[in-house]
Amino acid sequence: MSINGFGRDRGFAPYLETYNIGIQRELPWNMFLSASYVGNHGVHLPATLDNPKQLDPAILSQVCPGGITPGQTSCVLGKAWDSPAGQALLQARGFGIDPNNGLYSPYIGFENDEPGVSTRFALRPFPQFGGVTDNFDNSGVARYNALQVSGQKSFTNGLSFLVAYTMSKTMSNTDSGFSTFNASAINKFDKKQQYAVASDDRAQILNISEVYELPIGPGKPS
Numbered sequence: 001m002s003i004n005g006f007g008r009d010r011g012f013a014p015y016l017e018t019y020n021i022g023i024q025r026e027l028p029w030n031m032f033l034s035a036s037y038v039g040n041h042g043v044h045l046p047a048t049l050d051n052p053k054q055l056d057p058a059i060l061s062q063v064c065p066g067g068i069t070p071g072q073t074s075c076v077l078g079k080a081w082d083s084p085a086g087q088a089l090l091q092a093r094g095f096g097i098d099p100n101n102g103l104y105s106p107y108i109g110f111e112n113d114e115p116g117v118s119t120r121f122a123l124r125p126f127p128q129f130g131g132v133t134d135n136f137d138n139s140g141v142a143r144y145n146a147l148q149v150s151g152q153k154s155f156t157n158g159l160s161f162l163v164a165y166t167m168s169k170t171m172s173n174t175d176s177g178f179s180t181f182n183a184s185a186i187n188k189f190d191k192k193q194q195y196a197v198a199s200d201d202r203a204q205i206l207n208i209s210e211v212y213e214l215p216i217g218p219g220k221p222s
Contacts, residue, residue, distance in 0.1 A: 005052050005134045012044040012138055022148075030154040039145045047140030047174035049185040049194060052132040055124045057189055063089060077120040082111065086119035093123070139191070140174030140182070142198065158213035166205040172198040 022036030064075035076085045082103055090104035098105040105111065106127040113128070114121060126132050146168030153161050173194040174182050185194045214220075 003129050003132055005132045011136070014042065014044045014046075014138060017041040017043070030156045032152045032154070034148075034150045034152075036148045037146070038148055040143070042140075042142040042172075044138045045140030045142060045172075045174050046176065046182070047137050047185075048134070048182045049139045049173060049191050050134055050137050050188050051184055052134060053124050053126055053129075054188050055120055057187065059123060077123070078118055080116055081105075081114075081119045081122040082116075083119075086122070089119055090122060095122075140172070141195070142170065142172035142174065144168065144170045155211065158215060159211070161208070161210040164205075164207045167203065168201075168205075169203065170198040170201040171195060175199045 018038075018040040020036055020038045022034060025033045027033055060077065064077055066075070076089050079085045081087075081090065087104050090106075095104040095106060097103065098108050098111065100108065101111055103111060106122050110122065110127065121127065146166055148164070148166045150162065150164040152163075153159065173185075173191060173196070175198055176182050185191060187193055
């Protein structure tokens with residue numbers, strides 16, 4: 001059975017800090033040049049960085065310093081939870097005995113719900129639930145930094161144009177305004193691993209627009 005969770009530290013309102021500084025210069029021939037630094041910082045954004053059921057990596061380093069891989073049985077975390085090694089670990093970590101079978105278990109009836117699973121599954125938080133989804137995780141952050149340069153010619157002699165260039169970088173650990181559309185964190189205990197170049201990052205953007213009035217027709221020289 002899966003459930004939706006809501007942590008007591010949730011509910012912070014998202015907000016965005018924006019800042020910029022720039023210079024403008026009027027040039028001959030009705031030209032105008034502008035250069036600006038633009039940045040913003042988003043905090044408390046929707047994310048899926050806190051997997052409620054993730055096993056604490058500290059347990060892995062304590063009982064299996066060499067790590068664990070799928071199918072591995074040399075580490076106790078890869079052995080069945082009801083094996084002698086698994087039972088010894090559950091006992092050492094303070095788990096109680098299920099009176100129905102005499103096994104150290106996360107809760108009464110675990111043997112029926114999760115038969116034959118590895119010890120690491122028995123050690124995870126909330127083992128009585130198949131999945132715990134936190135749709136209110138707002139621990140996401142995003143940061144945007146950009147250099148924006150533009151040159152513009154006012155409309156004179158039938159011609160005007162605008163050239164704008166942006167060089168930027170967007171960093172984030174969340175890519176959507178909806179928690180369920182974001183990828184789960186690799187490790188909720190080290191969220192810095194998830195902070196990377198955002199999927200909507202556009203490193204360089206060049207825009208060119210031009211208006212030219214043809215010198216023909218009524219009132220024109222030709």
